Amino acid sequence: xxxxxxxxxxxxxxxxxxxxxxxxxxxxxxxxxxxxxxxxxxxxxxxxxxxxxxxxxxxxxxxxxxxxxxxxxxxxxxxxxxxxxxxxxxxxxxxxxxxxxxxxxxxxxxxxxxxxxxxxxxxxxxxxxxxxxxxxxxxxxxxxxxxxxxxxxxxxxxxxxxxx
Numbered sequence: 001x002x003x004x005x006x007x008x009x010x011x012x013x014x015x016x017x018x019x020x021x022x023x024x025x026x027x028x029x030x031x032x033x034x035x036x037x038x039x040x041x042x043x044x045x046x047x048x049x050x051x052x053x054x055x056x057x058x059x060x061x062x063x064x065x066x067x068x069x070x071x072x073x074x075x076x077x078x079x080x081x082x083x084x085x086x087x088x089x090x091x092x093x094x095x096x097x098x099x100x101x102x103x104x105x106x107x108x109x110x111x112x113x114x115x116x117x118x119x120x121x122x123x124x125x126x127x128x129x130x131x132x133x134x135x136x137x138x139x140x141x142x143x144x145x146x147x148x149x150x151x152x153x154x155x156x157x158x159x160x161x162x163x164x
Contacts, residue, residue, distance in 0.1 A: 002094040003068045008101040009043035048123075049098040049143055051108040053089045061089045065096040065105070078128035084135070086110055086126075093128055093155065107149035109142050129153035 017036035024032045042054055045064045055062035059071040069075065069092060077091035090110045097105045111124040113136060123142035126133035127149040134145045 002092075003070075004066045004096065005062065005068050006101070007042065007062070007064070007066050008099075009039050009046060011043075014040050014043055046101065047099045048112070048139060049109045049146060050112060050123075051090055051095055051098065051105075051110060053087055063089055063095060065098050066101050067092070067095050079131060080126035080133045081131040082133055082135070084110065084124060084126060084133060091128070097150065104155075105146065105150055106153050106155065107146040109146060112139075127153050129155060 014036070017032070017039050021029055021032045021036050042064060045052065045054065051063055051065055053061050054064050061069045061071060063069075067089075069089060075092050077088060078093055079091060080086070090108060093106075095105045095108055097103045098109075106129045107125060107127040109123055109125045112121045113124075114120070115122055121139065122136035123139050124133065124135045124137075125142040125145045127145075130149070130153050132149065134142060137145075
């Protein structure tokens, strides 16, 4: 069974961590800098809608959306219609919408790839319900794909009382 953690990173949290780096004694700066960098990166990935395993610990896999899967769970996987070389966490249903970390998302942004040395990227997304995907498109197009599939595709309703 999927669990969720509240891992939504706010601007105030990132700003506070950066202030702690500035005000830290020299011997504590590096550790606080890593904490600030981790939170800033997680916030960036959440804002971009990028689902990936950003933490692994105590046998659990943690997605950027707050989904936590126990490493010993046997869960059905949902595959795209093409080989996108995805991590198993990205194939498991139950992800939350990003950047809000609320509601359920059936379409996910699952990869980004640099296309030059000045910070331009292309993005890949797929729908867990219909298997459709977009590969290496601008972020706006990947977000439109996710939004469209979250509106048009949905998990089939499971009749109440049926054993799974």
